[in-house]
Amino acid sequence: MLMLALDTATPAVTVALHDADGDRTLAAAHQVDARRHGELLLPSVDRVLNEAGRKLADVTDVVVGVGPGPYTGLRVGLATAEAFGAALGLRVHGVCTLDGIAYGSGLDEPFVVATDARRKEVYWARYADARTRVGEPAVDRPAELAGSGARIGVEIAGLPSVGAGAVLYEDVFRGVRHDLPADLSARALARLAAERLARGEELLPPHPLYLRRPDAQVPANYKVVTPR
Known part of the structure; x- marks a missing residue:
């Protein structure tokens, strides 16, 4: 192959x-x-x-x-x-x-992968090890991840973190592994x-995992200029 x-x-x-x-x-x-x-x-x-x-x-x-x-x-x-x-x-x-970034880290302990989602947000997911994701990927603002009272903040607190999103928001992802690739x-x-x-596993179809709407939007007051 x-x-x-x-x-x-x-x-x-x-x-x-x-x-x-x-x-x-x-x-x-x-x-x-x-x-x-x-x-x-x-x-x-x-x-x-x-x-x-x-x-x-x-x-x-x-x-x-x-x-x-x-x-x-x-x-x-x-x-x-x-x-x-x-x-x-x-x-x-x-x-x-995110699974690919996690796999490339080679970590054998729980950790977080976060990439830059722009709009002051990150795409992120938790992993039990380099091959095992815990839950589904998500998109959130770093401010919503921080704080002892935040649901997600409790989940990522103290964990090693990998990825450009973690590097960008190091005040939230405090266990950044700078020795590992960010992308x-x-x-x-x-x-x-x-x-x-x-292993006989079925991979995902080649369909985009956006998690949110695109930046480009149709104007709310769009004016039709073609003849009826």
Whole structure:
């Protein structure tokens, strides 16, 4: 199984080509630029394939991070993955982006993953260890997470934390592990997907996990200018 993994749910545009049968990453690319997902993704895929000496036609499976993530960036990776699947008849699998970050941490104790959701919010989830999420991902304002009386504050108090959201709001996520990557690596995403598939687990469909409405909204007093 030759697996192409990609994710654009965070400021990182990350791509990896993974040989699931040999359990090794053949090539990977990683760039952080929150405003250029659409420009960087396909050149990154091309670079990874060239470095590995493979062609897109050699790929059997595509793994894509489904978020949660901001609407504009997240849809770039998902649309690309589904386009590859439709054009080449590839199997397309989804994996929660927070799960990929958790897996890449390698932690074997309870911890929290948090990414920047913009709008002064974070996407976050709790984990029992690097492979086991506790509950569903959520989106909240850091101020709502803080405080001894906050329901969520009690849940995350004192736990190690990983991710760019935790780094950004270190006054709330006080156990930030600065020694661990803040963004997702497609290497970790691919290895996690390969492990789950090897165990016979069913992965997520490649559908976006937004958790909230997009920033763009139809104006409330929209004026119709076309003739009736």
